[in-house]
Amino acid sequence: MDKIDRILEKYGHQRSRIIQILNDIQKLQTYLRRDALEHVSRRLHIPLSRLYSLATFYSAFSLKPRGKHLVTVCMGTACHVRGAPAVLSRLEDRLKIKPGETTTDDEYTLKTVNCLGACALAPIVVVDEEYHGQTTADKVERLLAGYEKPKAKN
């Protein structure tokens, strides 16, 4: 909780900066843990229910833990017309999960985003922080191969 206190410190314990605070906590822990939210609630005197309301309203926040790799599929208009739905459905079939879910072995979390603003690369899949442009359904297998377990151990 020290790290969370430091985040609260950074924003001067101002209740109005709560969204920035949650953004930072999410970055730190990859999702909003219940104990973290309870801590923030006590420190800033914000009801836990209000934090829950914010955490569920804004799509950047997640209340569930994330897999080792975050696979984000851009579903912006440019990606859509260039074939993003086929890429997404291939990923769903391959990982056997829907967007927002995590594989049972905790390796991958699948997510969609509305637009990354890098439309020249459409359709785009971002794995962790790495952009993969012009992705098509047949490239999905090779793309995931780069993140399979043996390599992830290094």
Add this chain to the structure above:
Amino acid sequence: MRSRRLRTKEYRLHLLVCAGTGCVANRSFEIKEELEKEIARKHLNDEIRVITTGCQGFCERGPIVIVQPDGIFYQQVKKRDIPHLVEEHLLKGRPVKELMYTPSPRETPVPRMMDIDFFRHQRLIVLRNRGRLDPENIEEYIGFDGYQALEKALTRMTPEQIIREVKISGLRGRGGAGFPTGRKWELCRRERGRKKYIICNGDEGDPGAFMDRSVLEADPHSVIEGMAIGAWAIGAHQGFIYVRSEYPLALKRLTIALAQAEDYGLLGDDILGTGFDFNADVVQGAGAFVCGEETALIASIEGRAGRPRPRPPYPSEKGLWGKPTNINNVETWANIPMIILRGAQWFSSIGTAKSKGTKIFSLVGKINNTGLVEVPMGISMRRIIYDIGGGIPKGKEFKAVQTGGPSGGCIPRTLLDLPIDYESLTQAGSMMGSGGMIVMDEDTCMVDVARYFLNFTQEESCGKCPPCRMGTKHMVYVLDRITRGQGKEGDIEFLEQIAENVKLSSLCGLGQTAANPVLTTIKYFRDEYEAHIKEKRCPALVCKELISYTIDAGLCGGCTVCAKNCPSAAISGEAKKVHTIDQQKCTKCGICISVCPSKFSAVKKVSPVLK
């Protein structure tokens, strides 16, 4: 103070490496490192300097490297090209043809950036500094007349004079609705009360629009300068810049820029010794499209869920924390320094009678030259798509262009010569919006596009008012049914009816405009709806439930590639023999069609008429 020393040093050549999001995704930072290494190896460090700049706009061709002062444009530069590039051009002075832009295989390479059609037809005001300066170094912005407008405004103009100037310029909000900026400022200025705020709306949520991201990444100081001028005119001392969380690079550069501006006394207390105080802070969004609506955005800055509230009162009366607040978007703010510096007359000489200046469009989708273009208002769609955008890839037929994001509509081929301004787009059933232009070709299904947008607005609807919450859901339901081949007679009329109701009775802009994609696609592409409903057929071969994949026995070479790649083992056939697809097993993922070698092109998509 490293930058100060650098400035006094003269270099023979400058290499500008684009570091916008698109090029960074194409590993432009590796290109920069490699260039520096190679330059050091050839002992050219004292003669040549490598700079990373903001987005050049021609994202399709990234990573981009420009050699100045000659303006030689290199595109799609790869790591392995660097030794050759350094040796030939930088050392021996022979520009490398293979890395230049070539409009088509038959034509000769175009060496200079300004001779390339994509750049030649543009008129840069907001993007004036794009790709020519390092956005993380304030001195470079100052070197290109940066903060001169602020100095002029603070020392030689009264707030009233500034507002008059902005009014005469005819500048209208670039975020979508097109409200006259000068009038907005005047309303806020007139409000009593000592505490006022200004906000920069950088919550660029329209999918396919990324001009605000690019401005913030390439030239953050132009926005900050515009805001400082606006603050002086309105009488505000605190500003907020709200940026969506999907833009990490823009957030980073903006934060650096604000700190530097403060260091140089261009923000903070007693700016330029004039006694005027102004501070600005960055606020990061958290992924909610509706926060682009001004009252929702204000709620979000206040730390609440971003749900819009009814207007009036408008933010100019009661905005952030109940105080008078002026909101403009990124592109609007970035116009201000140029209007102050060069004058309202100059600005208003560009554009049409009611829409002045330029507009940035992001040209994306089925277009050869994807990228950002800044053009004078009044230019025709045809010139943007064909002269600048280079037309449609693979010789396909143009079908429509979607403007205005989820609030906009689809404009058909018959309106290609429409001069673009706020009024003409609204009249066509679309809107200017933030300036996204998504080009669609014959392979795009317009019913699927309408469903895509409605699905988007339905997910992003905040749920506060029932017409939007339920109306969008219902439209998605009907559109979904149509694309699955379960459309019924009367569905089109039913859609039109809900659309009209949602439009008239929704609380905010999101709901009021949500039906535009449906209404315009019905208006201009009714035949496609009818094909789906009556014939259970998707003419563009997009809707999964209405198409199937087959292998043309006359073309199949029996190479087995499709069978090997099929993830659901639906393809059978031996080597050198014709393959067949088991329709029961086929999941229609389309992999077979993309792996089938082009010498055969045997896999076909079909959508037969079903009664």
